[in-house]
Amino acid sequence: MTKTEYEEKRYINREISWLQFNARVLQEASDISVPLIERLRFLGIFSNNLDEFFKVRYATVKRIVEAGKGGKNELGGIRAKELLEIITQIVIKQQAESLRVLEDIDETLIKENIFVIDETELNNLQIDFIKQYYFENVSTALVTIILNDLVVLPNLKDSAAYLAVKMQMKDGSKQFALIEIPKTVNRFVELPKEKDDGKNHIIMIDDLLRYCLSDIFNIFDYETISAHMIKITRDGELDFDSDLSKSFVEKISDSVKHRELGEPVRFIYDKTIDDDTLEYLMEKMGIDNTDSIIPGGRYHNKRDYMGFPSLGRTDLLYKKITALPVKGLSLESSIFDAIATKDYLVHAPYHTFSYIVKFLREAALDPQVKTIKITIYRLAQISHVASSLINAAINGKTVTVSIELRARFDEEANIRYAEQMKKEGVNLIFGVPGLKVHSKMCVVEREEGKKLKRYGFISTGNFNESTAKIYTDYTLFTTSQPILKEVNKIFNFFETNYRVYSYKHLIVSPHYTKKRVFALIDEQIELSKKGKQGYIRLKMNSLSSYEMVDKLYEASNSGVKIDMIVRGICCLIPGIKGMSENIKVISVVDKFLEHSRLYIFGKGDHVKMYISSADWMTRNIENRVEVSCPIYSEDIKREIIDTFNICWSDNVKARLLNTGNENEYRKNNNTKVRSQIALYDYYLEKLKN
Incomplete structure (x- = not known):
C-alpha cells in the first residue's frame, strides 16, 4: 500500500460521513415501525439538515475549490473538486430515496383516512374554502416577481421555495414569473369535512397557489399557465466587515442580513419543469454547471414536514413521556439546600429541565445570592432562563452573561435577548476574540x-427549554468549591x-483539551502495555479531528478496548486489523436527538469520567471555549455508566459504523433493547428504590 492509499483508507471524509448520518435520519422516515406522522417529521429533519449542510459544509469545500486549493490533506484524502462531485451524486441518490419514502408515506396516510390532495382533486366545498382562504390568508402575504429581459432578477432568498410560473401568451410570446411560497402561512391547510366519515383532507400551500394562478395573474392574456417549484441554497458563512466604528452586535446583525445574499451553492428544481423555463431561470440567476444542480420532485422545502399537523391522531405519534423528577430534588423546596448536601445529575429529556429554571429563579430571589454568572449559546424562543436572569438583575444581583452571538442560525434570537438583558442591567460578554464560547456552565455566589x-x-447541552424536551443531555448540579472556583476562572478569562x-x-479548550485527553488515553495505553486491560468509552455527536482519531488508533494498537457511541460525523474507521481492531462504533438515531458528550477512561475503582460540551472536532478543541467536567460522586459515576451501557446495548435503533458506511442496523440474539425507552424505564425504577 502506498502512503497516499494508506492516508485515504485511514479516515472517512467528514462531509461523506455527515451525509451518511443524514441517511440514518432518512432511515427513520422509511421505518414502518415509526409512527406515521413522526415519519413525515423525520423527512422534514432530513431536508432541514441537508439545507444546513449545503449552506455550511458544501459552501466551505466550494470556497476551497474557488481558491485554487486541492484541500486533499484536510478532506480525508479526496481533492476538493472531486469531493463536490461525490457529494452531488450522493445527494441526488438521497433525494430520490426521500421521494420514494414520501410516496410510501402518502400511500399509508390514505389507509389512515388522511388525504394530501393537490389542486386537481378538489370538490366544490373545498374549492369554495380554498378561494376564501386564499383571499383572506394568503394573497396579502404573496411576493410575486414578474420576469422579463429588461428586469434584473432580485436575489432569491436563501432556502425559500418559489413557484416558477410560465405563461404561454395568446400572441405566441412567453411570460415568466416567480411566486415566493409565504413562510407566514402554515404550509399544510386542513380542509373542511363534508361528513363525519373520519376522513381528513389536507392541501399544501403550493397546490393552493397552483389552483389560484388565474386569480394571481388575471391581468395577463395567456392561453396556458404552469408552475413548478425551485429552491436555491446560499453560502451560510458570516462575513464580518472591518468598520471599527461598528459594535460587535451591529457587525453580527449586518452579517446575518448579508447571509441572504451569499453565493448560491445548490439549485433544486422540479424535474418535470419545461426546459425553456429552466434555462431561462438559470441564466437569470447566473447559475452554471459548477454549482450543485439537483433535480427533485414536485415539492421542495420538505423541512416543513417537521410541522405536519397531528390532526388529533395520537395513535400516529410517539407516545409522549412525562419528564421525571430526580430523587432528592424538588421544585417545591430549595434547590440550593439539596445540592449543598450532595451532587445531583439531571438527564434530559428523561428528567425535567425545570430544575435549571428553578435554580435560576431561586438565585434571582434569594437575598443572600450576590452574583450569577452563566454562558448562553442557544436560547428558546420564549426563554424562562433569560427572564430569570433579568429578574435577578432587577433584584440587584450582579448578573454576568456570556452570550454567543455567532451560534449559527440562532444569531437573531440571541441578539434579541441580549438587547433585552442589557436594557435591564445584565453585564453582557460577547465571547472571546477568535473563539466561540460553547461551554455550558453557571456559577452563583451566595453569602x-x-x-x-x-x-x-455544568452541562453538555444548551440551556434551552424547547430542545431539552428532545435532546439528551447531562447537567451536573454541584457545590464542589474546587470545580466552581475553576468555573469562575473561565469567566475571568472571558x-x-x-x-x-x-x-x-x-478540562478547558482551547488551551488544554488535546493535551489532557491525550494524557488520559496514555494512561490506558500504559495499562495495556503492563498486561492489564485499558478501556475507553466515549459518547459524542461528532469525531472529525484527525489528531484525536490517530490517538485512538494508537490506543487500539496497544490493546486498549474502545467502545464509542457517535451520533453524527465519524472520520474514524473501526475494526481494521493493525489500525483499529479494538475499536467498535455505533450510532443511535431515534425519537430523541442524542446530544450528550461523555468520556470514560478505565474501569472499576480507577475510572475517570467527564461530561463535556465538546465533541472531538478541531473547532471544539482549538477554536472554542469548551469545558469538560469531572464526575467525582460515586453514585453519579455508577448512574452514568449504567446509562452508557444501556445505550451501548441498543439493538433496535443502533447502527454499526464501519468501512462500508452502509448504516447497517446492529442485530444480535440478545433481548431487544431500544435504549431511549430503556433509559426512561431505568429512571422510573430508580424512583422506586
Whole structure:
C-alpha cells in the first residue's frame, strides 16, 4: 500500500460521513415501525439538515475549490473538486430515496383516512374554502416577481421555495414569473369535512397557489399557465466587515442580513419543469454547471414536514413521556439546600429541565445570592432562563452573561435577548476574540455567614427549554468549591483573555483539551502495555479531528478496548486489523436527538469520567471555549455508566459504523433493547428504590 492509499483508507471524509448520518435520519422516515406522522417529521429533519449542510459544509469545500486549493490533506484524502462531485451524486441518490419514502408515506396516510390532495382533486366545498382562504390568508402575504429581459432578477432568498410560473401568451410570446411560497402561512391547510366519515383532507400551500394562478395573474392574456417549484441554497458563512466604528452586535446583525445574499451553492428544481423555463431561470440567476444542480420532485422545502399537523391522531405519534423528577430534588423546596448536601445529575429529556429554571429563579430571589454568572449559546424562543436572569438583575444581583452571538442560525434570537438583558442591567460578554464560547456552565455566589459559597451547574447541552424536551443531555448540579472556583476562572478569562489560567479539575479548550485527553488515553495505553486491560468509552455527536482519531488508533494498537457511541460525523474507521481492531462504533438515531458528550477512561475503582460540551472536532478543541467536567460522586459515576451501557446495548435503533458506511442496523440474539425507552424505564425504577 502506498502512503497516499494508506492516508485515504485511514479516515472517512467528514462531509461523506455527515451525509451518511443524514441517511440514518432518512432511515427513520422509511421505518414502518415509526409512527406515521413522526415519519413525515423525520423527512422534514432530513431536508432541514441537508439545507444546513449545503449552506455550511458544501459552501466551505466550494470556497476551497474557488481558491485554487486541492484541500486533499484536510478532506480525508479526496481533492476538493472531486469531493463536490461525490457529494452531488450522493445527494441526488438521497433525494430520490426521500421521494420514494414520501410516496410510501402518502400511500399509508390514505389507509389512515388522511388525504394530501393537490389542486386537481378538489370538490366544490373545498374549492369554495380554498378561494376564501386564499383571499383572506394568503394573497396579502404573496411576493410575486414578474420576469422579463429588461428586469434584473432580485436575489432569491436563501432556502425559500418559489413557484416558477410560465405563461404561454395568446400572441405566441412567453411570460415568466416567480411566486415566493409565504413562510407566514402554515404550509399544510386542513380542509373542511363534508361528513363525519373520519376522513381528513389536507392541501399544501403550493397546490393552493397552483389552483389560484388565474386569480394571481388575471391581468395577463395567456392561453396556458404552469408552475413548478425551485429552491436555491446560499453560502451560510458570516462575513464580518472591518468598520471599527461598528459594535460587535451591529457587525453580527449586518452579517446575518448579508447571509441572504451569499453565493448560491445548490439549485433544486422540479424535474418535470419545461426546459425553456429552466434555462431561462438559470441564466437569470447566473447559475452554471459548477454549482450543485439537483433535480427533485414536485415539492421542495420538505423541512416543513417537521410541522405536519397531528390532526388529533395520537395513535400516529410517539407516545409522549412525562419528564421525571430526580430523587432528592424538588421544585417545591430549595434547590440550593439539596445540592449543598450532595451532587445531583439531571438527564434530559428523561428528567425535567425545570430544575435549571428553578435554580435560576431561586438565585434571582434569594437575598443572600450576590452574583450569577452563566454562558448562553442557544436560547428558546420564549426563554424562562433569560427572564430569570433579568429578574435577578432587577433584584440587584450582579448578573454576568456570556452570550454567543455567532451560534449559527440562532444569531437573531440571541441578539434579541441580549438587547433585552442589557436594557435591564445584565453585564453582557460577547465571547472571546477568535473563539466561540460553547461551554455550558453557571456559577452563583451566595453569602453564608462571613464567607461566599459557590453553587452551580455544568452541562453538555444548551440551556434551552424547547430542545431539552428532545435532546439528551447531562447537567451536573454541584457545590464542589474546587470545580466552581475553576468555573469562575473561565469567566475571568472571558474578561481578561490575554491571561491563560491553569486548571486542576476542569478540562478547558482551547488551551488544554488535546493535551489532557491525550494524557488520559496514555494512561490506558500504559495499562495495556503492563498486561492489564485499558478501556475507553466515549459518547459524542461528532469525531472529525484527525489528531484525536490517530490517538485512538494508537490506543487500539496497544490493546486498549474502545467502545464509542457517535451520533453524527465519524472520520474514524473501526475494526481494521493493525489500525483499529479494538475499536467498535455505533450510532443511535431515534425519537430523541442524542446530544450528550461523555468520556470514560478505565474501569472499576480507577475510572475517570467527564461530561463535556465538546465533541472531538478541531473547532471544539482549538477554536472554542469548551469545558469538560469531572464526575467525582460515586453514585453519579455508577448512574452514568449504567446509562452508557444501556445505550451501548441498543439493538433496535443502533447502527454499526464501519468501512462500508452502509448504516447497517446492529442485530444480535440478545433481548431487544431500544435504549431511549430503556433509559426512561431505568429512571422510573430508580424512583422506586
